[in-house]
Amino acid sequence: xxxxxxxxxxxxxxxxxxxxxxxxxxxxxxxxxxxxxxxxxxxxxxxxxxxxxxxxxxxxxxxxxxxxxxxxxxxxxxxxxxxxxxxxxxxxxxxxxxxxxxxxxxxxxxx
Amino acid sequence: xxxxxxxxxxxxxxxxxxxxxxxxxxxxxxxxxxxxxxxxxxxxxxxxxxxxxxxxxxxxxxxxxxxxxxxxxxxxxxxxxxxxxxxxxxxxxxxxxxxxxxxxxxxxxxxxxxxx
Numbered sequence: 001x002x003x004x005x006x007x008x009x010x011x012x013x014x015x016x017x018x019x020x021x022x023x024x025x026x027x028x029x030x031x032x033x034x035x036x037x038x039x040x041x042x043x044x045x046x047x048x049x050x051x052x053x054x055x056x057x058x059x060x061x062x063x064x065x066x067x068x069x070x071x072x073x074x075x076x077x078x079x080x081x082x083x084x085x086x087x088x089x090x091x092x093x094x095x096x097x098x099x100x101x102x103x104x105x106x107x108x109x110x111x
Numbered sequence: 112x113x114x115x116x117x118x119x120x121x122x123x124x125x126x127x128x129x130x131x132x133x134x135x136x137x138x139x140x141x142x143x144x145x146x147x148x149x150x151x152x153x154x155x156x157x158x159x160x161x162x163x164x165x166x167x168x169x170x171x172x173x174x175x176x177x178x179x180x181x182x183x184x185x186x187x188x189x190x191x192x193x194x195x196x197x198x199x200x201x202x203x204x205x206x207x208x209x210x211x212x213x214x215x216x217x218x219x220x221x222x223x224x225x226x227x
Contacts, residue, residue: 034216043203043218044154046112089153098144099216103153 006102023090115219134204139184142207
C-alpha cells in the first residue's frame with residue numbers, strides 16, 4: 001500500500017513532442033505528489049508538485065494531471081527538448097510519514 | 112529553497128575502511144535525511160537525522176554500519192563503516208523545508224562512492 005508505481009521505465013520522444021510519465025498509488029492518505037528531475041551526476045531537483053485539491057498544475061512546459069478517484073497522476077512535458085533528457089521520479093507522501101519514490105523513468109529526447 | 116552542499120563530492124575507498132560524508136544547509140531546517148541511490152535505481156531512505164538524538168533508521172539499515180550525527184539544525188554527517196564493494200553508491204542528503212502544506216523536500220548534489 002506504500003508503493004508508488006511509475007511507468008514507463010524508459011521513454012524516447014522526438015524533439016517537440018509530448019513526453020508523458022504515469023504514476024499510480026494505493027495509499028489514500030497521500031496528500032502531496034512531487035516530481036523530481038535528475039541529471040547524470042546530480043542530485044534530484046524538485047520539478048513540480050501537486051496536492052489533491054486540484055486536478056492539474058502547470059508550470060511552463062511541465063504539467064501534472066491528477067486523478068484522485070483513479071489514484072493516478074502524470075507528468076506531461078510539452079514541446080520536449082533535448083535538455084529535458086533526464087531521469088524523472090514521481091513521489092507521494094503525507095505529513096505524518098516519509099516520502100515514497102517511484103522507480104524512475106529515463107527520458108531521452110531525440111534532437 | 113534551501114541550498115545543500117555535500118563533501119566529498121566523490122571518493123574511491125578501499126574495502127574495510129570508513130568514509131564520513133558531510134551535509135551543510137544554508138538555513139535551519141527541521142528534518143534532514145540520508146538516502147542511497149544505487150546506479151540506475153530509485154532512492155532508498157537510510158535514516159532520518161534527528162538533532163540532538165539518535166537517528167531513526169529504516170528497515171535494513173543499522174547504526175553500526177551507518178552512524179549519523181546531527182549536532183545542529185544546519186549540519187549532519189553520515190559515516191559508511193567497514194565498507195565493501197556493495198556500498199558503492201550515491202549517498203544523498205535531503206532536507207524538508209517549510210511547514211504544513213508548504214513542506215518541500217530538497218536534495219543535495221550527492222556523494223559518489225566507489226569501494227574497491
